[in-house]
Amino acid sequence: MPPNSSPPPVGAAGNVVALDPLERRRPGRPRSIGRAPDEHERERHRRLQARLQAFVEADAVVKATSVETARTSTSTVDQALLSVARECAGMKWEREQAQARGRPGSEKIASRRIDGLSRLANLILERTRAGADDGLDPFNPKFQRVVALFLQQMRACAEETLTADVAAGFLSRFEAKVRGWEDRV
Numbered sequence: 657m658p659p660n661s662s663p664p665p666v667g668a669a670g671n672v673v674a675l676d677p678l679e680r681r682r683p684g685r686p687r688s689i690g691r692a693p694d695e696h697e698r699e700r701h702r703r704l705q706a707r708l709q710a711f712v713e714a715d716a717v718v719k720a721t722s723v724e725t726a727r728t729s730t731s732t733v734d735q736a737l738l739s740v741a742r743e744c745a746g747m748k749w750e751r752e753q754a755q756a757r758g759r760p761g762s763e764k765i766a767s768r769r770i771d772g773l774s775r776l777a778n779l780i781l782e783r784t785r786a787g788a789d790d791g792l793d794p795f796n797p798k799f800q801r802v803v804a805l806f807l808q809q810m811r812a813c814a815e816e817t818l819t820a821d822v823a824a825g826f827l828s829r830f831e832a833k834v835r836g837w838e839d840r841v
Contacts, residue, residue, distance in 0.1 A: 794838040
């Protein structure tokens with residue numbers, strides 16, 4: 657010990673401040689206090705917030721649910737299903753990239769994807785249970801045969817009851833109106 661220094665107090669370390677007997681420290685490392693953001697960082701944060709807001713407003717699910725009447729339509733449910741499916745596909749890509757690069761955490765991504773897929777399946781089941789699936793497929797061959805039978809019966813009825821020129825005029829206008837009906841359903 658140098659000759660001009662005093663000995664440390666008995667029972668305490670020289671560079672440690674004694675705690676108040678009622679104050680207790682939590683175990684572990686103390687919190688670090690970060691510096692306040694400067695003007696450039698605040699401006700960057702504002703730009704990021706604006707981009708996020710624009711992205712959220714452009715999202716198809718947000719657009720579909722922004723109108724009160726659209727919230728009960730099946731298109732909103734379909735948009736939500738499509739959005740969840742896209743997110744699950746994105747997670748699959750992230751998991752494959754993580755595995756290819758040997759990064760840890762691909763198991764977490766896989767479990768999140770499985771959770772997303774199970775939620776997607778539950779949404780599909782709920783949609784089916786709620787009767788949102790109307791089951792009308794105008795391109796179904798059975799449905800097309802029914803329509804063809806109806807059109808055949810209309811032609812036969814028009815030819816039996818109307819004169820030849822009136823029946824031809826009626827049938828040409830009727831067939832023009834009916835053409836492309838599958839796309840209008």
